[in-house]
Amino acid sequence: MYSVKTNREYDAITVEIETVKSQIDQCELRQLELDELIENLKQEIKQVETEVNDLKMNLAELEKELQEKMAVTETETHELEVERHRLISQIEKPMYATYERIRKAKNGLAVVPIIRGACGGCYQTIPPQRILELRQWKRLIVCEVCGRILVWDETLDRQETSDQKRTK
Ligand SMILES: [Zn+2]
Structure with missing residues (x-):
């Protein structure tokens, strides 16, 4: 305060201080908002990771099922071919x-x-x-x-x- 020489100078500095305080407030508010956003996104990432894992497991099951069905189809195709030859011999x-x-x-x-x-x-x-x-x-x-x-x-x-x- 020793360097403040006039009332006018004092007022100017006071206004500047208020402006900076308000800017700090706004920044803090924004930081809170961003913290919340980060928290929400982290939760969302967790959910998506769970979904991806579920889908991967589901895919693995379906692939296994498909393999099994293909094996059965192969056996059935072979059996039908044998049956076909048997029937042809009778026609x-x-x-x-x-x-x-x-x-x-x-x-x-x-x-x-x-x-x-x-x-x-x-x-x-x-x-x-x-x-x-x-x-x-x-x-x-x-x-x-x-x-x-x-x-x-x-x-x-x-x-x-x-x-x-x-x-x-
Ligand atoms: Zn026809």
Whole structure:
């Protein structure tokens, strides 16, 4: 205070002190806000880390499951191939030749079931007379549109009936 010579000088310094005090207050407030933000972010990081860990565990489980299913599928594929060879040996040669010709022409799908009175390959409606002949196994019937061999599947017939009941 010894260097303060006039009232005016004193007032000026007082105002400056108040300004600096207010700036300190604001900075402290901002620091509190930032501390809180840091705390929130730390919590969020913890949550995200937990989620990431959970997802990693879930992924590992799914990968294991997939591996197991693939192994089963491989076994089933092998069994089906064995069964296929067994069945081929029982089919008459001309019949098998027809089947192979259609299979090659139709991307591997030579035999299709009748679904709701239509060809399961091209969805063309099959005349009821044809379906009757097929059910009685009178002869080999092929779809007139796509040329695939048609078969009758009782389970699909039942499904058809229950589907019709549902829609009615
Ligand atoms: Zn067809």
